Amino acid sequence: MKRYFFVSFLIVILSSCTTQMEVVDKPIVFDNQRIELTKEYLQQRYNLNQDSPDIVPKMIVLHWTAIPSFTKSFGAFRNSMLPNFRPEIQTASALNVSSHFLVDQDGKIFRLMPETTMARHVIGLNHCAIGIENVGGTKETPLTRKQVKANIWLVNYLASKYDIEYLIGHYEYTNFEGHPLWLEIDEGYRTEKTDPGPEFMRKVRRATREFNFKPVPTK
Template sequence: MALALVGGSAVLGGCGPRQSATSGVPSATPVTSARSAAAPATATAPASPRPSTTRPSARPASARATTTPARTSGAAARVPVVAAYIPFSAQRKAETASYAKRHYGVASWHLRPSMVVLHFTETTTMSSARNTFAQDVPNTGELPGVCAHYIVDQDGTVYAIVPVTILCRHTIGLNDKAIGIEMVQSTSGNSAHWADQQILARHAQISSVLRLVHQLQAQWGIPTSRVIGHAMANDDPAFRDLRGWHNDHSDWQAVDVMEVRRRLAAL
């Protein structure tokens, strides 16, 4: 089923925006939009985002909005999704295919997701995270630039950044199978567990995250056990990187992901 749609640094810290290799060399729920992945989204003006100490940001003024009503999926109401796609040109797709060949052995930018990885942005605004994803600059010495499929702002607004049928660099070793969901939140000098807890306590934001994940699970047949945090990636049984790279992020600790799974089961 498709998502209901109400509309169309550079290294970031604790979450998915930054990827680093600790050794070796220095993502879709198709949204019901007619826009192609290669074309820049109408919503190129980002919103403002993040920590627990800031007020939720407003929706980007240029984000497309439609009157598509939210529907229900089981007991959970469908979450509206704002189209805020970054440009994903033919060149970036070629870079992505080359990256996939080096790290996963298959030269393809296409993604058929089988899991979800949770992140927080380590920024205070949605727009700063989106802008980083849009830049397509080398990360850990390689192109393409990092990206994620969704950003969920603190006010609960869900932004589609990249179609989930396109591979994004958000989690080393799992990019070829995972949808990446970023949540606007900064550690603000605290631990990743503290940041996870801020999101879990922020009703508007976590409710949207849960509904989004629930919809993605229904569409792609993803079990709740395959919803993990970035901090769990290296130990995941599906982890594989042909270059020997590993993640060094601590966002979304296992104990906090267990709470997410518990709430998903209650939907």
């Protein structure tokens, strides 16, 4: 009897780990204006002159939106131009912030743009980083277990598809200053970040340790 329950339990665990999640394409505006602003960002921030806004992913960066709903979070990324209420980053570029994926509180995954096109989501590293945003992150709207599960699935998907070297939380980005991947030319252009939190990162890292991502550099 004990053996029967153990085998049944094992089957349930293995089934849950291999559950296929659905990625829904919900593209943000990526018109000629956004393409040109992205190429301009690559040139002005990183000294990269490119004919297209393509990137070679080497890193996955996890975020939270600090916005309580999917609709408002998506709306923050949708347009090409940065809105006027972001003066702390507006001087660096008129390009709007964005991310490749947006995960809702119920764990549903939405792809906002191609994975190999540059999104503005992490200073100094956009040229090589895929961004995953999670709706919420405030005291009133904390990140959920379903979002943890969705992020684990996404990291597995991306790391199996690309040569990903690093998995980091947004709050860890400044640890890469001086690293070969760090290309930001302005030493004064930094913002303080806490997303998505050490506990969220611990859970995702523990579940994806089979990929042997490189450790985050220490300052």
